[in-house]
């Protein structure tokens with residue numbers, strides 16, 4: 001089966017559904033999509049309070065006060081933030097007050113301490129405040145019954161601020177998808193161990209686990225399973241209970257030991273198309289188990305696995321989390337070096353991109369080989385070359401995906 005990139009992605013997004021909403025404590029909700037409108041149960045501020053450290057007064061008592069003719073008032077009490085004192089400011093008196101403290105009855109304005117001699121028993125005030133000066137009114141920020149956040153908002157620090165301020169401890173959000181990452185291949189060993197002849201370290205499970213976590217998932221990096229069909233099936237079956245999505249790498253091309261494709265084809269719920277792209281031609285996608293958990297079987301070549309994640313898995317994760325847009329938004333860039341591109345395939349070229357006065361510029365890094373991790377590690381972008389383009393010349397405009405951008 002052959003498919004275009006767009007056909008394969010459409011198939012994937014058609015089968016992946018957003019996760020059901022779940023109530024989470026505020027800090028767990030950071031970066032997640034809100035699934036309810038938030039109506040405030042309280043007003044903010046909740047009570048009239050002082051915007052300054054100073055003295056709560058009746059403004060008319062200070063008519064004409066100046067440096068040359070200051071007015072002296074007796075200080076009849078003190079109110080700190082968090083306190084509620086039954087003090088009343090009667091005409092001709094004042095109360096020492098701190099920022100955030102409730103306004104005492106009778107007072108209509110606050111004089112900042114800088115306008116005074118800072119007295120404790122009595123205070124000399126050298127300026128007249130405008131009526132209502134330095135008083136923050138109850139409800140001037142928002143009122144009980146106001147809708148403060150709309151559903152589908154992505155919760156960041158500023159949104160958590162208002163949720164906490166109105167007293168919400170938990171909110172309904174789309175949860176982080178739980179993603180299981182498995183590497184297959186008899187040649188693979190865990191970094192930090194000794195390699196025998198012909199063996200290599202497993203890098204894909206780190207790449208894919210890290211990329212999934214960066215996309216917002218909770219990741220279980222299961223690590224390496226060799227090319228034994230039963231062990232692959234057993235591992236996947238065991239892992240399904242804790243997975244909203246499974247990613248494997250390796251074993252999906254045409255080798256004698258490419259058993260992932262072989263064992264999973266038998267389930268009948270997973271397709272193994274050849275997708276018209278480079279890198280990343282051999283793909284697998286479908287569902288597994290009673291809960292129809294989506295599974296991606298990505299090609300083993302390290303760059304192919306990473307690019308496949310970017311092209312197919314990341315949009316699926318975003319759909320699970322209800323985060324629009326699902327696909328990366330490309331930016332336009334000028335390419336600084338030319339290269340060729342295979343006819344009929346969409347090519348994803350590793351690039352180092354910088355932005356300057358003239359917009360984005362990109363240079364290719366490393367070669368095209370799907371095993372070249374050195375170049376991948378120095379890249380921060382992919383140039384996306386359409387299927388019908390066979391050559392890109394230096395100075396041309398290209399579409400660029402910025403890989404370190406949070407959204408889009």
Ligand SMILES: Nc1nc2c(c(=O)[nH]1)N[C@H]1C(S)=C(S)[C@@H](COP(=O)(O)OP(=O)(O)OC[C@H]3O[C@@H](n4cnc5c(N)ncnc54)[C@H](O)[C@@H]3O)O[C@H]1N2
Pocket residue numbers: 183184185187188200201202203204205249250251252253254255258279280281282298299300301302304370
């Ligand atoms: N006769 C053909 N051979 C190949 C074809 C083809 O069409 N006909 N396609 C090539 C392409 S394109 C790709 S991509 C790869 C995909 O291969 P598999 O998915 O079967 O992956 P493996 O054979 O298991 O491994 C390929 C390569 O990647 C290395 N690898 C695998 N897993 C890891 C890992 N976790 N960490 C680091 N490196 C890994 C592995 O050692 C191999 O070198 O097939 C081509 N062949």
Ligand code: MOO
Pocket residue numbers: 277278279280281282299301304305370
């Ligand atoms: O499709 Mo493979 O991913 O070109 O190396």
